Amino acid sequence: MEKIDIYPFQRADNKKSVNKPLKISVPSLKVFANRARYLCSVETLPIIIMAFLCGRTLLFGELSPFGIAFAAGITAVFPEYGLLSAILALAGYTTVLQGSNLAATFGATALIYLLLGKYHLRFRQLRYGPSAVVLGLTTIIKTGVFAYQGADLYRYLTIFFEAALAAGLTYIFFRAAPLLKLKTVRTFKREERLFIVCALVGILAGLNGWQAAYVNVQRAFSSFIVLVAVFIGGPGWGAAAGTLAGAVPSLTSLVVPGLMGYYAFSGLLAGIFRHFGRIGIALGFLLGNILLSVYFNGPASITSALAEGLAAVALLLVFPVKGLHRLRTIARVSFGEPVKSARDQRIRNYSARKIRDFGRVFSEVAKTIEQVSSDLQTSGEDDLQQLFNGITGKVCADCSLYRICWESEFYKTYKNIMDLLAVLELKSRVTEEHIPTDLQKRCIRLKELAITINCLYENYKTNHYWKRKMAESREVVSGQLQGIATILSNLANEVRLDVQMQEDIEAILKSELAKSGQSVMDLTVVSLGDGRLEVNVSCPSCGGKMHCSKKINPIISKILGQRMTVFNNNYCARKTGESICEFKLHPARTFDVNIGMAKAAKNGGIVSGDNCSTVELRDGKLALVLSDGMGVGAKAAMESSATIDLLEQLLETGFDKNLAVKTVNSILVLRTPEETFSTVDLAVLDQYTGKAEFIKIGAAPSFIKRADRVDVVRHSSLPIGILNNIEVECIEHHLQPGDVVIMVSDGILDSHKDSANKEEWIVTLVQSVITTDPQNIADLILNRAIKNAGGLSDDDMTVLVAEVAAGPVQ
Template structure:
């Protein structure tokens, strides 16, 4: 089952990836073509000129014109270079309607500019905040002035009309501030919100209101363009977007012309039907408009006007069929919820991931280069005897009268004697050799005491400089190791980021259908990884009050995927009655049960031994014992610091060998006191039972397998005692039922009268009649204390771990009702 599942999944993923690459290649060409057309349209200002002209003609409720001042305010707020040309277009549009409309637009422009100049003097910043207020004041004033100029009489209804128009202008201003900048070429391609889409539709509807009254033969231009817009949005965004656009356009056209109020029903219905039939292509969307025209057209003008309605719909359909699909796909990429929109999101996330991976890889390479530069150069140790002798002779022989005799005639003898004096100052020697050397030197040199003193002083300085040099080299090596470890971690992180989330749509649908087939209500399934041993699946389902996740879903997934699946995390919804989020992962192949027994020296409360049991990721377990030198609080602090450093470094992802070396360098450099710590470390992979053992100055560990007990040992010195050492890592393949026993020196060396302690410990472990780790740890500690006559002369710690095959809590099962469906899909 799982092999066929994997093969089918691979084939589906390959075909999907090939299809995605083809779509991406096409999308690049389409985007360039679309950008070219839009660039021509916007660079020549055709959109703003046409929009200004039509908005200057747009009138709603017979006399209100709430679009002129918002358009002025928007283009001046955008600080367009051609804002005066756009303003003239508005005046021209109003003039085609009537002289009064043109006068209203001109007067509104002048009053708005004057009020804007006054406000800019006192509040030059945050123009968008006071712009709606400015539009309200200007609109209210202009309407009253126009009413007074044309009628020479003002009544309270005129004031109410002016207030209503000004309030509506404020709302339109807020909408234009959101939608008009979207049509500017200075705005890059982005993913728009639903609110921005609706504002843009309102802008289009306002522009279409300016076409009311235009006719071309038997066709109404406003009806044709409105239905064409609904067809585009229904085909691009589906039923929800199509119906919304139909309602908005129909409402505004209805306000502009009461005779067109029924158009709202026709447009909304055609948007719904076209969106529902969009999977059938353009033909389905066209069919939706024809059905809506037939049903709603009869309702509007009766059978007499049905021919005109069909003519308008036919013209809109012709425009729709002539529209390239690339343009519609480009529209769909701006609408939330569409496939094109999701593709844009995935493309953005992929680009962001690629940029992040590139930066992480750059930092990884930088740290790698820094690590190489910090490593001390490998140089052959050259003799510094010449430099040493030159410093000594500069103080003693430079002004001596026997200089020529010593360094010209007897050069070899003088040099040999001074080097012997240096060696004696460095290492010391027997009293007789020292007396004889001094006697020979006094016979040779006239300033013997002064020269000996100079040699001793210079040797002391030389040893101090050598020690400082070694410290600097060790510090550089520590920094280099840390930088190398960080470089490795960042490189691994970059490689993990490169792995995209798999395309598992087919598998998700199959699993979801199988779960629903047995009566489980699961809202969604998302697969993040299907690799064997690293499966990661997330499910959303209603509140799980009866443990269906552990009892039903995990066993069923185990049967589907061919390996044991367990629940890693279950998170309830914050909202009452909301769905729960459950994460399913691959179960461990092995389980590890541990037991620990400890005792402080003399039965005290503070032990110099410390232990740590923790996990790295979800598949590796770490067991560690550290014994600080001596006993008491200082030893406890030293061993505890060692384990804390080990835990943090290993969890960061740095390799265990490099982690041990880094800890050794830190502990050896941070103090000059002879305070050391041992470390006994075991890393066990619970997926395949492989284990690594690192022993730094620690005692042997023992593995009990059936009736045999064998020992693991290493000869590394304790941490901090030397600065440069090689770590001996031993690997061992464990088996189910094996017992691992780790102990500190308090346990291993407690029996003083026993010569071969390894044999004694092996025999005691072999004689244990139980396999419980905690019981073995307690019995072993008790036996050691009993052998020592009840005295605890050192801190004692023993860790016992038993590895065993993982046994699922619930057995997997298959559902026959959905297995047939699975076999068909496979």
């Protein structure tokens, strides 16, 4: 802003006043240029064109409601464009009106802009507010101007009819103007469909009178609209668009509406040849155009008809194919049959309700089984009471000293039997010598008592073992049913989504992939909302050459105009061994994650008991899993591999991470009576938000290398497969580009035996590392750990490193 200093007049007798410059800000040319560039951007181009052409629209040769209505609707919805639309509408009026009619229209438009522009927030909340303003001001101003000139009754009726039309159009433009800035595809409302029709009528009528050599611009553009309609919807759309385009000249020039049949027949004929593409549409339209032109107007009109048809065909051929397919998608979604959409929505809601009901059933069954399992766990005291009853029934019931032992000396006898059971639990069998001395003095059936207790206790242990197994099994089933209930609930929410299949984009992608030599068996494109697309691809196996990410993904990303990433490539044929590869493409995420891993078996062996993996989950999340099986060698490898496989399946299916870990624990507890366990080190990274969630079950600490420090993530708990119930605690961290997550097994930590704090040497080493390459970091840590151990590792060692990097710019 340029500053101009202006010194005001100073009174001589005012001693308190001080000469201070009065600063006035005058906008510079740069500010004006920026505003002009903003108002003339591509985004405002439709408003500019429509405002000027609506101003030029004259109905029946004397009514001009479109310009005022469009300026009023835009001012009420987008006040920043109000002045621009009003000026352009007035510019259009100057080309078709003159004299007092032009002056009255100028005055009405200016007052409407001033009133709606100043109080647009109030009028925006009133459904019919802008329409009432247009009706009132247009009627008052034009009536006043023409009354001053002495108008007749016909003029007053014309004024009122024009004001009423302007008010109705204002309502349509006001309710549907947000369409001009719509970013996503959706079903249009009634007012929005009327807006499109009125906008087309205004544009076509505004082109009236323009001529370029042999070409009538209005007719050429009408023909182009018919051709686009045929491409979008076929013969029916072409005939409808032809009827609309043919009706406009009769509204503007008071001519016989013969052009309606002219354009309708041409559109119908073009639609018949639609299957031959744009060339077929063009040839069909030109054929109908020339035939009817000769029939209605004679051979002399063939030159102009051919010129107008060729101009429309040229516009169709130069129009981008992607734009035409985009218009077809918008038309199918926006003008879809309401009854069908409502019926489909009802079917989706009904299906979602049924799925949710099934989910509730599974949830209730899970709660019931959990309650039964809880009851079984509390039945241990009852079993012990039954053991005492068996002892008294078989040994003491008919004894002469029963009253003394179990009535007079009850507590002593009870304590003596409990002590004997404790000895039995330690030694597995008792004899008369193990019976407490106090009980030996009173009992006359010592040998019988020892034999009976041995037998009954063996039965008690067996029953207790199987009851515990039943309780554990019920807990596993309950957890799995609860997980299924959660999955069904999520599925019900997905079913309720209005997922739109992008068939036009599918056709383009298949065509371009075929031209590039990529064989695709099936391809579907689904709109996920917010402008995001999901592309599902099935293709012949490439034998693990990663054609999905190296060849197919770049082609699809280029066509869609946004970078996509391969999702769910865990089912690559090189892993599954199948002849068909299936994968998905999702929009590129905010963060990329690069993985590095290094492993070494104990004493240089071949089989390591540690295992690690990465799993791509839904919603742009990546799971890092590391597991250390009990011991070393093949058996430990089997345990850790089973743990990771189970976790992968549960997480990919949709189980919550906490429930997945608990389910794996229960399965490992039930799988074998032998003592087996594995550690679980799980990190789930959200590649859209950078949030990292760590779950550690008996696992070694993890490390997060940041720009200025190294954070240690630790949690103490027993490994899975030992206790029936485990508490899963989630530790959250937020990651930034450049951060590195390092997960290690206990063999890495224990390699430095001289250090009291086993984590310290890793923190020191990671801090000194300059590189952020995950594979180099993993190799460096493993080599240093082997060196610390004296050249041969005393335990299996594994390092899993994930580097968080910023995603590429779209």
